[in-house]
Amino acid sequence: MLKRLNFQKSSAGTFVPCGTYLNTKRWEFHGVPPEGEVLDGEGEYYRVPLLLVLGLGPLIGLAFILFLPIAVPLVLIYGIGKKISGALHGRRPATFDHRPGGVR
Known part of the structure; x- marks a missing residue:
């Protein structure tokens, strides 16, 4: 093609x-x-080719304009949900307690 x-x-x-x-x-x-x-x-x-640029340019712009108002709230909801889920389950970042030779 x-x-x-x-x-x-x-x-x-x-x-x-x-x-x-x-x-x-x-x-x-x-x-x-x-x-x-x-x-x-x-x-x-x-x-x-120029004709392809002239044809696809407006379509790509239209897709961006239509997708952006949907994507922003979805990303915000996902991020907030992840924070709430982590707080409810008491998850904390992993800490490294490395001691040489495996002695504790």
Whole structure:
């Protein structure tokens, strides 16, 4: 499928021609000017066709906008529940009482 869409794989630190590239380590788009430039950072970059960027960009933004109001309360509820559960069960962080030779 990548061959049909003409994705070109490049590593960070290589000189690439003009286009839009997706950094798979940070999952962000990087625009390269008409004269080309060296890809900075680390990870692999894939050249993405412009029409795909224009089509997927708004969809990814919409998914972020719809998911964020749901994710924040869920993470808060999870964190508070974990604190309450730990307090009710009397759990405390582990302490290390290491004595050489196993002598107590």
